[in-house]
Amino acid sequence: MAQHNELGKKGEQLAVDFLLQKGYDIVERNYRFDKAEVDIIAQQKDTLAIVEVKTRSTADFGNPQDFVKPKQIKNLVKAVDEYVTENGLDVEVRFDIIAIVKQKNTFEIEHLEDAFFHF
Numbered sequence: 292m293a294q295h296n297e298l299g300k301k302g303e304q305l306a307v308d309f310l311l312q313k314g315y316d317i318v319e320r321n322y323r324f325d326k327a328e329v330d331i332i333a334q335q336k337d338t339l340a341i342v343e344v345k346t347r348s349t350a351d352f353g354n355p356q357d358f359v360k361p362k363q364i365k366n367l368v369k370a371v372d373e374y375v376t377e378n379g380l381d382v383e384v385r386f387d388i389i390a391i392v393k394q395k396n397t398f399e400i401e402h403l404e405d406a407f408f409h410f
Contacts, residue, residue: 298393302346303330306389309400315340324373327366331389332374339382340404341371346391356390356403364407 307317315333322329331342345358364386371384388406392399 298346298348299344302389302391302398303344305346305391305398305400306331306342306344309389309402310340310342313402319374322370322374324370325366327363327370329367329370329374332371334382337382339371339375339380339384340387341367341384342387342389343367343406344389344391346393346398348393354390354392356388356401356406359388359406 303320307320310317310331310333313335315335317331318334318339319329319332322332329341330344331340333340333342343359343363345356347358367386371386374380375382375384385405386407388403390401390403
């Protein structure tokens with residue numbers, strides 16, 4: 292497996308662990324619909340958090356969250372609409388980004404709630 296894929300999988304697991312520590316329930320991982328893949332669908336009380344995980348080995352080329360593009364956001368919204376409808380859910384939906392940057396032997400994690408509306 293390519294090194295960037297391994298880093299991505301490590302980042303997703305770190306994000307899951309982070310969310311669990313914050314009291315979220317993990318509902319789905321890597322949910323696919325059409326052209327979109329939702330990294331993590333988590334729930335805390337009546338809020339469904341749709342979490343895009345961006346992991347980078349360095350912040351030298353920009354913050355991880357800067358790599359979420361409008362087309363990806365559009366595809367994620369479409370996928371989540373399908374997910375909510377398919378599962379008959381009546382919850383508030385929020386789109387978050389968990390940005391992870393490797394710092395030598397550790398990882399810096401930043402959770403940006405309602406991130407798509409802050410661009």
